[in-house]
Amino acid sequence: MSASTATTLHGHQQFPGNCTLEMALQAIVDVYHRYSIRKGELDLLDFKEFNTLLNEQAPTFLEACNRNRPGYLQELFKETDLNKDKELSFEEFTIVLSKVADDAHRIMHGEDRCKPESN
Secondary structure, eight states, X not given: OOTTTSEEETTEEESOOSSHHHHHHHHHHHHXXXXXXXXXXXTEEOHXXXXXXXXXXXXXXXXXXXXXXXXXXXXXXXXXXXXXXXXXXXXXXXXXXXXXXXXXXXXXXXXXXXXXXXX
């Protein structure tokens, strides 16, 4: 990020700047924090918070490829919880985010949303 694209406050670089990608990233972080802060732990999602976040913020993703089947979100949470602490850090959550982004990309191109990845 160049200094010209970041806003500054008191000499410190602020995020996001005025470019589209940085604003989109800020929105993603804001959504994550909206759900992860419910119990006071700012950067961790438990399963209930994860489930609520995806059902409220990514219903189109969940409607495709049998992702709304019983147990799918539990499987996805377990797969994504790399350190097996029963909570998702933001870094772990980005694994899920990549699946949602890939699904959105496929929709925009009119591609089969269930191939090759069926999750």
